[in-house]
Amino acid sequence: MSKFWSRTAREAEPYVPGEQPSDVNVIKLNTNENPFPPSPLALEAMEQSINADLKKYPSPTADRLKAVIAEREGVDVNKVFVGNGSDEVLAFAFQAFFDPNEAIKMPEITYSFYPVYANLYDIPFQQIPLQNDLSIDVEGLKRSVGGVIFPNPNAPTGLALSRVEVESIVAHNPNQVVIVDEAYVEFGAESAISLTKQYPNLLVTKTLSKSHALAGLRVGYAIGDVALIEGLERIKNSFNSYTINRVSLAGAEAALADEPYYDETLQAIVKTREWVTHDLEQLGFWVAESKANFLFVKPNGIGAETLYQQLKARGVYIRYFNKPGLEGYVRISIGTDDEMKRLIDIIQALIS
């Protein structure tokens, strides 16, 4: 605490990201990264962008990237906003659409950055408990005072709502903005993007970090009604004129255009997720029905924290959340088949 800090700095409760070990031999199943490399076409486009033009600012409006996204998502280009990772997009959205003194709603167990944003911008929030089966309480998210945010699929459970359920939350908050964070949607859940045509209060955010294997590049986006996009642009242009650099723009444009590559890798990840779920269940573990690239798991025969520590000691990083309601669980990202076989082998040895 310093006398030079603002009230905002004093009251901030920063987010703590998963560990990024420098040892390259580690099997990293702790931050939901994609086990496959980015599209070769994306790598090539980035290489091409490494030239003398880097002396010049990037496009402040990122029109070309927005056009690629609009094409891919089947929306008009003026319904697209882009940012430096979906974390930045979400931060801008909190600032653009939520107000102090008007409590927003979010699930009690969810992406733990949401309460951090709320604290940063002094927005009160109500955390709605999950249902007994760990799914999001759809009724509980209706009729908010200040707005709603939730991920679909939810993190860290991986459980998804149907589009009809998402729509009922949006329809029952007609005067509030509802943000649906679809960071993991490409791994098997239903996107709500088509609903943005009917609902001017719906903002859907996505990221290239997971589905497009570009966590290292930092590109995210949002889709919503023109007025919502304009609100985001107002905040962004009051914060940083050029949030996405030239190389990231080039890489993101090429990645989003390479659908065949990503279709194939997404399918491979889903396939791996299915057999790992089966194997963990065979070991007596409880596994939530994941529509994401990670599994939310309740170990059996070994404590969650012990499992995390024992795996770490053997060079396999998974995520353990030392938080009320989450102590009994671990979250395991889906790696390659080889990585997951190694994981299962170690777990088998640990519990036998």
Place this chain on the structure above:
Amino acid sequence: MSKFWSRTAREAEPYVPGEQPSDVNVIKLNTNENPFPPSPLALEAMEQSINADLKKYPSPTADRLKAVIAEREGVDVNKVFVGNGSDEVLAFAFQAFFDPNEAIKMPEITYSFYPVYANLYDIPFQQIPLQNDLSIDVEGLKRSVGGVIFPNPNAPTGLALSRVEVESIVAHNPNQVVIVDEAYVEFGAESAISLTKQYPNLLVTKTLSKSHALAGLRVGYAIGDVALIEGLERIKNSFNSYTINRVSLAGAEAALADEPYYDETLQAIVKTREWVTHDLEQLGFWVAESKANFLFVKPNGIGAETLYQQLKARGVYIRYFNKPGLEGYVRISIGTDDEMKRLIDIIQALIS
């Protein structure tokens, strides 16, 4: 205006950056970019970073980049903060150190993003008029209520304060944070970084956009007392865990390490600035004594706005600010010798 916008979004007054024409034949002297390409070693390091590791998040703490900066600036590594361009660093600093209800001070004519940040974070501000010679009023920036921000050299005038003058502002605001924005300092002004050892209230920000020809990469940093850096980290970690992507980290590290290349190109720019100043004065224009990579110019025999428009029609972009107090002036970035010869030729033809 939308009913879904927060008060912050409604009241924001976004910054308008200089034009980024897509025509590659344009001579771009409007956004203070460096006319030289980035260091070949920086380009090489970026190329090397285009690989499968982009699937993984970048380092959230950017320790390697911070170490390079600490080495270069002669400070401890825990006195360094890095961000996605110095615009982002400045935005975080406003949020971390300035408070609503405590007016900060800034020069009346200065980088026009400062009032935008102040509006975004609801911070009142007092604009201190420049002196008659357009220099910053040092006395006027003393004894602030909430803090101080100014660039050195100032933009768009290019005029610099001495380190002694900067120190007197810092010393006369002992309980407030003073931010010195040294975006252009490498082109000939005295840096205040050495003063951060004595003054716990001094934060100095810098960018790789101008001096290091990397505007397209978006990397900036701040140097200050450990407590100030910690305040910035609290805001950053409440906003976006990974603000700088892998490629930008690699490029920035290599660029800052290649001092010989940048010493040479900085000297070339200063040399060009000197002869262009002389030539413009020969044409009867008034030119402020610039310590930056741009000239603040009062044309003679042609209006400022006309000059801007006529040059634009001939493929040369300079900056004209349609703002009270600035109507009589244009700002011209220093390009290559060939570009500046072309500029002088066109101006000569226009006024004869």
